[in-house]
Amino acid sequence: MNRIIYKEGSDKLLYICISFTLIYVVMKKIIIAIDGVSSTGKSTMAKDLARELGYTYIDTGAMYRAVTLYSLHVACAAVVQTFYSLQHGFFTSGGIDEQKLQDAMNDIDISFRFNPETGRPDTYLNGVKVEKEIRGMEVANRVSPIAALGFVRRAMVAKQQEMGKAKGIVMDGRDIGTVVFPDAELKIYVTASPEVRAQRRLDELKAKGEVASFEEVLENVKTRDHIDMTRVESPLRKADDALELDNSHLTIAEQKAWLLEQYEKVVTSD
Ligand code: DC
Numbered sequence: 001m002n003r004i005i006y007k008e009g010s011d012k013l014l015y016i017c018i019s020f021t022l023i024y025v026v027m028k029k030i031i032i033a034i035d036g037v038s039s040t041g042k043s044t045m046a047k048d049l050a051r052e053l054g055y056t057y058i059d060t061g062a063m064y065r066a067v068t069l070y071s072l073h074v075a076c077a078a079v080v081q082t083f084y085s086l087q088h089g090f091f092t093s094g095g096i097d098e099q100k101l102q103d104a105m106n107d108i109d110i111s112f113r114f115n116p117e118t119g120r121p122d123t124y125l126n127g128v129k130v131e132k133e134i135r136g137m138e139v140a141n142r143v144s145p146i147a148a149l150g151f152v153r154r155a156m157v158a159k160q161q162e163m164g165k166a167k168g169i170v171m172d173g174r175d176i177g178t179v180v181f182p183d184a185e186l187k188i189y190v191t192a193s194p195e196v197r198a199q200r201r202l203d204e205l206k207a208k209g210e211v212a213s214f215e216e217v218l219e220n221v222k223t224r225d226h227i228d229m230t231r232v233e234s235p236l237r238k239a240d241d242a243l244e245l246d247n248s249h250l251t252i253a254e255q256k257a258w259l260l261e262q263y264e265k266v267v268t269s270d
Contacts, residue, residue: 028267029055029168031183033176036190037236038224039197040247042172045190047120049259050170058112058163060173060180062123063156064147065134066110070125071101072142091142102151110159137205137212140220144227147174153233174228177239186266187242188259196248197221 032055034046043059050057071090090101112121113129122131133139146152153175160180164171171180177187192200198218205212228236238244243262247255 029166030185030263030266031164031167031181032170032263033181033184033187033239033242034170034172034190035174035177035187035236035239035242036245037192037197037221037228039201039221040190040192041200042190045247045255045259046170046172048256049263051119052256052260053170053263054168056163056169057121058160058169058171059121059123060156060160060171060176061143062112062131062134063110063159064152065139065143066123066125066130067101067108067152067156068139068143068146069130069134070104070108071096071146072138096145096149098149098151101146101149105151105155132208135208137210137220140224144224144231148227148231148233150233174236175234177242178237179234182239186262187239188262189238189242189244191244191246192248194218194221194225 032046032049034042036042038061043061046059047057049055073089090097090104107126109126111124111127113124114120115122122129123134124130125134157175157180160171160173160176163169164181173180177184177189195218198214198221201221202212202214202217205217225236245255245258250258
């Protein structure tokens with residue numbers, strides 16, 4: 001009799017423990033920082049992971065691209081129509097008019113809105129959707145020097161830290177694990193060979209109807225790596241406690257399984 005009561009009691013206790021563990025895992029929101037070189041598919045990876053976990057996805061590269069678009073739009077016919085009221089051409093033959101851009105920083109409002117059709121967030125610049133405009137070569141060729149400016153970075157980092165305050169986010173970029181969220185619970189550093197990345201980028205551009213050669217795209221990939229890794233402000237580097245993922249030869253499914261495994265290890269630890 002005593003034995004039966006004891007067994008029922010221990011089963012109950014086990015049941016309660018398992019329930020609490022499950023609730024804790026579901027409730028425990030963490031910050032997932034995904035950094036790495038360009039065109040590794042890390043944005044797609046981060047978006048899918050966020051969707052899988054019910055987390056918010058924040059594409060910090062899109063923020064630097066939006067600042068670039070703002071700085072460039074006078075030279076970009078498609079955007080001039082949208083931003084006809086703004087007349088800021090901050091790119092000069094000598095480089096960027098930093099003073100003008102710095103003065104305009106408070107006028108640049110970047111936000112993300114979830115698009116139910118794609119299941120992913122779209123980037124908005126001063127209330128206008130610019131998801132397509134920020135992905136073209138025009139912006140890609142000019143974004144690195146903009147992202148290297150200290151005052152631009154400080155403004156973006158402050159915004160990113162604000163966005164991640166409540167946790168439950170997957171944020172991708174170059175300095176998330178090193179500068180934006182150095183205490184992120186899970187940090188991933190993604191790499192792939194320049195040739196593999198150039199081919200992926202070329203496929204993406206072709207799918208959008210943009211014309212570019214493999215050599216041109218490869219050059220762009222290598223130049224961006226160089227600028228991102230050697231800039232004075234927050235150079236791209238792997239955080240000491242980040243896990244490295246070389247996805248040159250991984251399928252999407254293999255990559256996803258690996259990511260979920262890392263996530264589960266973190267949320268079920270301690
Ligand atoms: O990830 P992406 O290719 O969209 O990034 C665009 C540019 O912005 C790229 O040159 C790197 C830079 N960037 C950055 O400096 N810091 C970040 N956190 C994200 C992107």
